[in-house]
Amino acid sequence: MGRQPCCEKEGLKRGPWTIEEDHKLMNFILNNGIQCWRLVPKLAGLRRCGKSCRLRWINYLRPDLKRGALTEAEEDMIIELHSRLGNSRWSKIASHFPGRTDNEIKNYWNTRIKKKLRLLGLDPVTHKPVDETENSAAENEEIYQHIISKEKETDYQTEGAAKSGFNEMKNISIFDVPKENSEMGSILSKTTDESSVNFSAIIDGHDQFEDPFQNWIASPLQWDVFSNLEENFP
DNA sequence: AAGCGTCTCAACCGCGCGTTG
DNA sequence: ACAACGCGCGGTTGAGACGCT
Numbered sequence: 001m002g003r004q005p006c007c008e009k010e011g012l013k014r015g016p017w018t019i020e021e022d023h024k025l026m027n028f029i030l031n032n033g034i035q036c037w038r039l040v041p042k043l044a045g046l047r048r049c050g051k052s053c054r055l056r057w058i059n060y061l062r063p064d065l066k067r068g069a070l071t072e073a074e075e076d077m078i079i080e081l082h083s084r085l086g087n088s089r090w091s092k093i094a095s096h097f098p099g100r101t102d103n104e105i106k107n108y109w110n111t112r113i114k115k116k117l118r119l120l121g122l123d124p125v126t127h128k129p130v131d132e133t134e135n136s137a138a139e140n141e142e143i144y145q146h147i148i149s150k151e152k153e154t155d156y157q158t159e160g161a162a163k164s165g166f167n168e169m170k171n172i173s174i175f176d177v178p179k180e181n182s183e184m185g186s187i188l189s190k191t192t193d194e195s196s197v198n199f200s201a202i203i204d205g206h207d208q209f210e211d212p213f214q215n216w217i218a219s220p221l222q223w224d225v226f227s228n229l230e231e232n233f234p
Numbered sequence: 235a236a237g238c239g240t241c242t243c244a245a246c247c248g249c250g251c252g253t254t255g
Numbered sequence: 256a257c258a259a260c261g262c263g264c265g266g267t268t269g270a271g272a273c274g275c276t
Contacts, residue, residue, distance in 0.1 A: 107243050
C-alpha cells in the first residue's frame with residue numbers, strides 16, 4: 001500500500017498563524033529538525049495540516065530569511081531571470097536569491113514589476129514591446145520616472161545611506177533599455193557592482209549561488225546556532 | 235472623520251511529479 | 256507494474272493596510 005494521508009482535514013485550524021503557533025512550530029523544528037511534514041503538526045501540538053506548517057516555515061519562520069524590500073539590483077535580476085526562465089519558474093528564480101522565497105518573488109512580480117513593465121509598454125510575459133498606440137513611449141517613460149523618483153524619496157527617507165550604493169545601478173537600470181531593443185538581455189553586465197558579477201555567472205549557466213539554508217538544514221549540528229532564538233519569543 | 239477604492243502579501247488550493255509499499 | 260501518497264510548485268484569494276476624496 002501507499003503512504004498514510006497527509007492530514008485529516010476535519011478539525012484543523014486555517015487562516016493566519018498566531019504567535020503561539022509560530023512559537024510551537026519554531027520550537028519543534030529547532031529541536032527536532034524536519035523529518036516528515038505530515039508528522040510535524042501532530043508532534044508539535046498544532047491543529048494545522050503539514051502543508052500549512054511547511055508553508056509557514058518556508059515563507060515566514062526560517063531563520064535565514066532576508067527581511068525588507070527587494071533592492072533594485074534584485075529587481076533587475078528577477079526581470080532578467082523571468083525573461084529567461086518564463087512565468088512558471090518562481091522556485092527556480094527564487095533559488096538565485098538566498099533568503100528570499102518563491103512566494104515573495106512571485107508576489108513582488110505580480111504586484112510591482114508587472115505594473116512597471118506595462119507602464120513602459122512592455123509585455124510582462126514576453127518582455128517585448130506591446131502595441132504603443134495607446135500610450136507613447138515618452139509618456140510611459142515620464143510616468144515611470146515619476147514613480148521611481150517617488151520611490152527613491154521613500155527609500156532614502158527610510159533607509160538613508162544604506163541604499164546609496166545603488167546610485168550607480170539606478171543610472172543604468174534595466175528600464176533604460178530602449179523599447180525597440182527591450183528583450184531583457186545583458187543589461188546588467190554593464191554594471192560593475194557585486195550583484196552583477198554574480199549575475200553574469202548565472203547567465204553563463206554556472207550558478208554561483210548556493211542556498212546556505214539547504215546546507216544548514218542538512219546538518220543537525222547547525223541547529224545549535226539557533227538554540228537561543230527561543231528567547232526572542234514572549 | 236468617514237467611506238470607498240486600491241494595494242500588498244500571507245495563506246490556501248489544486249495539480250503534477252517522484253517515491254513508497 | 257501499479258496505486259496511493261508526500262512534497263513542492265504555481266495560481267489564486269481575501270483580509271488588513273494604506274491612500275484618496
